[in-house]
Every structure is written in C-alpha cells, then in structure tokens.
Amino acid sequence: MHGDIFEDPTDLRRNASMKLSIIARQLRTHFDQSVARLGVTRSQWTVIAVTARHPGVTQRTIAKALEISEASAGRLIDRLCADGLLERRAKDDDRRAHAVFLTEAGQAITSRLGEIARANEDVAFKGFNEDDLARLNALLDAISENVGRS
Numbered sequence: 001m002h003g004d005i006f007e008d009p010t011d012l013r014r015n016a017s018m019k020l021s022i023i024a025r026q027l028r029t030h031f032d033q034s035v036a037r038l039g040v041t042r043s044q045w046t047v048i049a050v051t052a053r054h055p056g057v058t059q060r061t062i063a064k065a066l067e068i069s070e071a072s073a074g075r076l077i078d079r080l081c082a083d084g085l086l087e088r089r090a091k092d093d094d095r096r097a098h099a100v101f102l103t104e105a106g107q108a109i110t111s112r113l114g115e116i117a118r119a120n121e122d123v124a125f126k127g128f129n130e131d132d133l134a135r136l137n138a139l140l141d142a143i144s145e146n147v148g149r150s
C-alpha cells in the first residue's frame with residue numbers, strides 16, 4: 001500500500017484508519033477464499049468457531065457473539081445441523097433452551113479452519129518477530145479501548 005492514494009503524510013491518523021479498514025477487508029477476503037473449498041460460508045464458519053470455543057453454547061449466546069439476530073443464528077444452526085456439523089441437545093437446566101455442540105464432522109472442519117487460519121497468519125505476518133507482534137497487539141488494543149469508550 002506504500003505510495004497509494006491513501007498515503008497522506010499530513011494526516012497520519014486518517015492514513016492509519018484507512019489502512020486498518022483495507023487490511024481487515026483483505027484478511028477477511030483471503031481467509032474466505034481459503035475456506036471456500038471446505039464448503040462453508042463466512043456465517044457458517046463463525047458459528048462453528050463460536051461453538052468450538054464454547055461447547056454447549058445457546059443460540060442466544062451465538063447471536064450475541066456474532067452480533068446477529070437470534071432468528072438468523074437459528075437458521076444458521078439449523079443449516080449446520082442439517083449438514084451434520086452441529087447438533088442441538090436439550091439443556092439440563094432449561095427445557096426451553098438447547099445447547100449446541102460440534103459433531104465429529106464439525107470438529108474435523110474446526111481442525112481444518114485452524115490450519116487455514118495459521119497458514120493465513122503466516123502470510124500476513126511474514127517477517128514479524130515476537131516483539132513486532134507484541135507491539136502491534138498493544139497498539140490495536142489501545143485503539144479498541146479508545147473506540148469502545150466513545
């Protein structure tokens with residue numbers, strides 16, 4: 001991106017903001033293209049990822065985590081259950097709610113998603129050492145805190 005139209009030395013903050021937006025889009029696009037061969041969409045793999053991190057999660061919690069409606073989360077879960085990647089089980093403490101779990105096929109997809117994520121991270125962070133990554137994470141945390149407070 002060096003030397004492109006967004007490079008304006010008089011406004012480094014605007015330049016950084018634009019680059020963050022562009023890089024986020026590039027990372028999403030690259031990952032989505034890499035994952036496409038698994039036969040899952042972005043919406044589907046995000047539900048799989050949340051369920052992998054929190055086995056027994058509810059539809060409501062998935063919706064909140066992904067910032068989507070409960071109805072949308074329900075449709076995604078229904079589809080992933082039909083595809084054999086997730087399963088619903090009755091919750092012991094609430095008969096109205098269902099807990100969502102990965103099936104064996106869902107666990108296999110999760111392993112592949114992890115491998116693809118690592119390969120994408122290798123590309124994105126090529127040439128970065130641990131100090132670079134620690135500093136980048138600290139800066140991104142500070143931006144996130146600032147935006148979260150506003």
